[in-house]
Structures are given as structure tokens and as C-alpha cells.
Amino acid sequence: MLPTGKRLGVGSELNVEDFGRVVLGHELGEGGMGIVYRGWLYYDPRGRFAGREPHPVAIKVLHPLLRGRDRAQKMFRREAEALRRLAHPNVVHFFALTEDQGHLALVMELVHGEPLSSIIARAVAARPSPYAPCIPFLLAWHYFAQLLGALAAVHELGILHRDVKPANVLVRPDGVVKLTDFGIARIPTADMSATGGLAPGTGAYMSPEAVRGEPQDARSDLYSAAIVLYEMLTGRTPFDRPERSELMVRAAQLDEAAEPVTALVPSAPAVLDVLMARALAKTAALRPSNAIELGEAFRSALDLPETAGWQAQQEFAALARTVSGLELPAVPETQPDLAPADLAPPPEPIAPADPAAERAEELRRDVVNAFTTQPIRQP
Ligand SMILES: Nc1ncnc2c1ncn2[C@@H]1O[C@H](COP(=O)(O)OP(=O)(O)O)[C@@H](O)[C@H]1O
Numbered sequence: 197m198l199p200t201g202k203r204l205g206v207g208s209e210l211n212v213e214d215f216g217r218v219v220l221g222h223e224l225g226e227g228g229m230g231i232v233y234r235g236w237l238y239y240d241p242r243g244r245f246a247g248r249e250p251h252p253v254a255i256k257v258l259h260p261l262l263r264g265r266d267r268a269q270k271m272f273r274r275e276a277e278a279l280r281r282l283a284h285p286n287v288v289h290f291f292a293l294t295e296d297q298g299h300l301a302l303v304m305e306l307v308h309g310e311p312l313s314s315i316i317a318r319a320v321a322a323r324p325s326p327y328a329p330c331i332p333f334l335l336a337w338h339y340f341a342q343l344l345g346a347l348a349a350v351h352e353l354g355i356l357h358r359d360v361k362p363a364n365v366l367v368r369p370d371g372v373v374k375l376t377d378f379g380i381a382r383i384p385t386a387d388m389s390a391t392g393g394l395a396p397g398t399g400a401y402m403s404p405e406a407v408r409g410e411p412q413d414a415r416s417d418l419y420s421a422a423i424v425l426y427e428m429l430t431g432r433t434p435f436d437r438p439e440r441s442e443l444m445v446r447a448a449q450l451d452e453a454a455e456p457v458t459a460l461v462p463s464a465p466a467v468l469d470v471l472m473a474r475a476l477a478k479t480a481a482l483r484p485s486n487a488i489e490l491g492e493a494f495r496s497a498l499d500l501p502e503t504a505g506w507q508a509q510q511e512f513a514a515l516a517r518t519v520s521g522l523e524l525p526a527v528p529e530t531q532p533d534l535a536p537a538d539l540a541p542p543p544e545p546i547a548p549a550d551p552a553a554e555r556a557e558e559l560r561r562d563v564v565n566a567f568t569t570q571p572i573r574q575p
């Protein structure tokens with residue numbers, strides 16, 4: 197928790213290199229990594245975005261202990277640049293990472309919506325019967341398909357989210373989902389003892405390899421995404437219990453089997469249990485290998501129609517590398533910090549071929565249009 201004396205008040209300003217400055221408004225919320233404020237971005241009248249109108253943003257001031265080491269911050273910025281080019285409609289747009297007056301802050305798109313975690317909490321309280329899923333199957337798929345679409349595209353770029361959980365899935369009132377907090381688990385704590393020496397992440401959603409501090413890949417994010425689906429349907433995550441500590445939850449990720457969904461939601465088809473067991477396999481090699489495959493498996497298990505929105509997600513993911521125009525070289529996970537000089541400069545962006553850029557723009561519209569229609573009223 198940030199000491200109150202260190203909190204930035206309404207009207208505080210932070211300089212954002214290359215952009216201008218942000219002025220902070222009221223607090224939107226506080227999470228494990230810092231405090232999120234509403235705010236405004238004012239472009240520097242002499243900078244490269246001169247003349248643009250100021251616009252509303254969300255500013256996440258990171259906890260003072262999150263002092264990104266140089267290499268971690270560099271990788272974070274490079275991934276953020278690739279995500280900016282990708283401009284996936286289900287990913288919160290990221291403007292800048294800034295360090296000013298001793299504060300490290302992220303400037304991003306302001307989403308008018310609420311986290312999926314609140315929607316789940318409300319659905320649990322209003323569950324119509326102990327046989328029914330907390331969030332109806334069709335609505336759960338509506339959220340899940342957008343989460344998977346975002347993951348499918350960014351995984352194509354070699355980018356991992358690393359902290360997939362309902363608190364990072366923001367849902368607008370029109371039903372469009374925005375995944376936020378990409379890669380910020382990369383910015384490590386300067387002092388690991390502050391977290392009891394634990395790797396960053398939220399135990400209830402962490403893959404076994406993340407718990408062990410081993411290298412992760414797309415299947416680690418997919419494991420977490422499957423837990424999000426499990427929670428939407430059953431109202432709880434498979435491994436946390438009120439009496440368990442964070443450490444016990446993480447330990448359970450390693451060797452405990454999740455209770456079958458049908459034991460908690462009797463109206464769910466049995467095939468869902470098979471599928472969930474595969475998605476939550478302790479060994480990554482046994483899980484579905486990509487987000488589209490995972491989505492297709494659930495869609496057919498639940499006998500849901502192949503929608504235009506889900507098709508657009510698949511096509512967008514297939515275009516992701518071309519659209520972002522950035523090839524990110526793979527960087528080994530467990531390597532210790534390197535001197536900045538050891539890092540190759542980011543490759544020059546390749547301008548996307550016009551037909552691909554145009555198709556991508558169409559697909560962005562298709563995704564938003566398709567998912568703007570609510571299949572069922574939100575709880
Ligand atoms: N881009 C955004 N736009 C609007 N609200 C946001 C945004 N990002 C985060 N928030 C709000 O701030 C709260 C805290 O965010 P965060 O620090 O990411 O929490 P957590 O660690 O739980 O993910 C979120 O629950 C959400 O309500």
C-alpha cells in the first residue's frame with residue numbers, strides 16, 4: 197500500500213517525454229501494482245504530436261517498489277510499441293511509460309467500464325440456481341472470445357500478457373472487452389523481499405511454470421485464461437479457498453487437480469470437464485497450443501455457433517505480424533539483467549503492405565461491431 201503522503205493529488209502533473217504532460221484527476225482504483233487515476237493528456241505544442249486536442253486517459257502510477265530494471269523497462273517499451281501498431285480492438289491502448297519526479301507511470305486509454313472481476317462477483321450474488329452457470333454460457337463465451345482474440349493476436353507477435361485475470365479484463369457497458377496491464381509483470385520489484393521473494397503475478401490464475409519461475413510461453417497465458425472461464429461459470433477459481441494463503445494457492449497450482457466444472461455447475465456438458473482438464477494441464481505441452489485452438493474447443497463443446505466476431509478474431513490474429521510490422525526477437529526469460537549495450541536496438545518498423553493494413557482496419561471494425569451486440573443482458 198502506498199503511504200498516503202506519497203499519493204499524487206488531483207491536479208498533479210507528470211511530464212511524458214515525446215508527448216507532453218498528463219494532469220491527474222481522481223483515483224479510479226488501486227491494484228497490486230499501483231494506483232490508477234483518471235486524467236488528461238496534453239500534447240506538447242512543440243512536440244511531434246503538436247496540435248492534437250488533449251484527451252482523457254487513465255494513468256497508472258506504479259508502486260514505488262516497482263523500479264523497473266533497465267532491461268525490463270526496455271523490453272516493456274518495445275512490446276508496447278508492437279501493441280500500439282497492432283491496435284487490437286480488445287487491448288487497452290497504451291500511450292507511454294514515463295518516469296518523472298520519482299514516479300514511474302503508465303499512460304493508457306481510459307476505458308469506461310468495469311472489471312470482469314466485479315461482473316463475476318455480481319453474477320455470483322445473483323446466481324439463479326445452483327445448477328446454472330454464474331455467467332450464462334453464451335455471455336461467458338462473449339467475454340472469453342474477446343479475451344482469446346486479443347491473446348491470439350499478441351501471441352503471434354511473441355508477446356505474453358503474464359497476468360491474465362478478471363481484474364485485468366475491463367468490460368464496457370456496450371459489451372466490448374479491453375484487456376489491460378500487458379507485460380507489466382515484466383517490471384520487477386526492485387526489492388524481492390517486499391513480495392516475500394515471490395514471482396510477480398496473482399496465485400489464483402498463475403500457471404505452474406509461472407509459479408516455479410520457469411520460462412513461460414503462450415500456453416501459460418492460456419492456462420490463466422482457462423481459469424478466468426472456470427470462474428465465470430462456477431463463480432470461483434479452482435485453487436483458492438478463503439483459508440489458503442497466497443503461497444498455498446500457488447503450491448496447489450503445481451499438484452492439485454481442479455474440481456470438475458460439472459460438479460459445481462450440473463447443467464454444464466461433461467465434455468467441458470475434459471476440455472478444462474486439458475487447458476489446466478500441469479504440463480504446458482498437454483494444453484491446447486494457441487488461443488484459437490482453445491476457443492474452438494470450447495465453442496464446439498458448448499455447441500455455440502461460429503460467429504462473425506469470432507471469425508474476425510481469427511483472421512486478425514493471422515494478420516497480426518504483418519499489421520504490427522515489428523518482428524520481436526525472442527529474449528530468453530531467465531537470463532539475468534544484461535547491460536543495455538548488450539541489447540540489439542529495436543528493428544526498424546516495416547510499413548505494412550497497404551492491402552493488409554486496410555484489411556486490418558476492416559477487421560477492427562468487424563470485431564467491435566460483432567461484440568457490441570450483447571447476446572444476453574449483463575448481470
Ligand atoms: N485503462 C483503464 N481505464 C479505466 N479504468 C481502469 C483502467 N485500468 C485500470 N482501471 C481501474 O483501476 C483499477 C485498478 O487497476 P489495476 O491496478 O490494474 O488493478 P489490478 O492489480 O487488480 O489489476 C481496476 O480495477 C479498474 O477498475
Ligand SMILES: [Mg+2]
Binds near residue numbers: 227376377
Ligand atoms: Mg490490472
